[in-house]
Amino acid sequence: MFRLRKYLVFFFLIHSFVVLSQESDYHIVNLLPIENDTIEDVNFYVSKIIDNRVYKDNLGIAQKGVFNRKVLSKFDKPFEEELMEYFNVVFPPDSKKEPLVIRVNQLLISEKTGAFKETGKAIANLDVLSFKDDVYYFLESFSGYAEKNSADVTGKHDNRIRQVLKNCLMDFNDIDYKTKPKRPISIEVTSIPVVLNEPLNKGFFTSFSELYANEPFEDSLIKFKDNSHRSNKLFLEDRSHKRTLYYAYSDGENIYLNASNYSGEKHFVKTELIDKYLLFNDAFINQDKATGMSLAFGVLGLLVSNTQSNVLLDLYNGQYYILDNFKIRLLLKNDYPELYKEYKKNSNDVNLLKSILEQLYKGGQSGKIEQILKEP
Structure with missing residues (x-):
């Protein structure tokens, strides 16, 4: 019994070490330094970055080592800082030019290993905004995609990220945005969505x-x-x-x-x-x-x-x-046991869950729904 207990403790310690190592073992991406990438012939510069990504703790998946071990990637510096420093080099700040705010909705890298090659990808989606008199104005949205095949693509994720970001801003440079009506938007949305x-x-x-x-x-x-x-x-x-x-x-x-x-x-x-x-x-x-x-x-x-x-x-x-099973249980099990039984019959049935949630809203449970949704 004592030997078994020793093995269990040893297994727990090893497992904990591996998990912690995996979570801290990031592939680091640096967008700087770069050479000969400055673009002077534009009428704007980037004054602010807004991080609007779904995943804010990483940039996606990279592969390390001869066994292509999958790890998360991230910038060496905070996201907004890394992008600002990069854009400051590519589009140098100039008081005579238009200051732009870039809201990044998505910026991801990935790798796929084939029989004889690897494929590295980078995708981006961003909104170009202006800011005047304490109001943000939406100018345009852009998406970028870069893909490269080679024997080892991990070391070139920085190049693909630079490519998609710069292409998005150069696409913006090609449009006559000043003739388009500016639409005010709220970064901290509080009004009722038009939709x-x-x-x-x-x-x-x-x-x-x-x-x-x-x-x-x-x-x-x-x-x-x-x-x-x-x-x-x-x-x-x-x-x-x-x-x-x-x-x-x-x-x-x-x-x-x-x-x-x-x-x-x-x-x-x-x-x-x-x-x-x-x-x-x-x-x-x-x-x-x-x-x-x-x-x-x-x-x-x-x-x-x-x-x-x-x-x-x-x-x-x-x-x-x-809305996972734990949150559904908090919502239903004690106060709505019959609805909970129905949910458990087919937890992936969207129409069933919609019907259940509508009953909760009609029963005045909107506050409870909001509270449970925002719990970690």
Whole structure:
């Protein structure tokens, strides 16, 4: 018995050491120093970075060593600081030029190992804003994608990140934004989202801010595959469109969220509107789980887990909340045991969960729902 206890203690200590080592073993990305990358012939510079990413503790997955061990990656410096220093070199500050605020909605890297090569990817989605008289104005949204095949792609993630960021800003430089009407937006959203106050417009939303404002664009060239057997998901036909990272799509009746926002998968998942939330069920690993499970799942760009989660997107601020079994139990088990029994029969049934939540809202439980959703 004593020997068994010793083995258990030894196993626990080794396991704890491995977990802690894995969580602290990041691949570090540096955007500086760089040479000959300064662009003088633009009429703007970047004055501020706003981090609006779903995953704020890392940049995605890199692979280390001869066995391609998956680890999380991050900048050597805080996210906003690293980007500001990089943009200051590429687009030097100049009081005669337009100061821009860059709101980064997504910036991820990933690696995929094939039989004879590795593929490194970087994707970005950002909003270009201006700031005047204490008001932020939305100018335009941009997405970038860079991919490179080689024997070892890990050491070049910095190049791909620089490429997508610079391309987004140069795309902005090519548009005549001064002739477009400026739309005021709130960084700390407190007003009622427009999308909740008027009929849903049809088209693609390039970012959360467009979804919030119910301002999609339509393009007849962008088409979905025939997918009648899986009505809860839509798949784009053209590969180039898959890479543009549209935030969401509306068919005029329903909103479909792009899974690339939270997993890197290339499909749009159907949502159900409940109060101020969009409810959906998909393979979703949140920021907390991403850190502890990255080695097992390889998330953030190359999701290989089939773990399904019920998720709520807050239309006021763009925040995702996972409504897992623990939170459902807190909501239902004591006060609504019959509803809890129904939920347990099929926990991934979105329509069932929608019906349950609607009953809670009608019963005056909105405060309790809010409290439980925001608990860690």
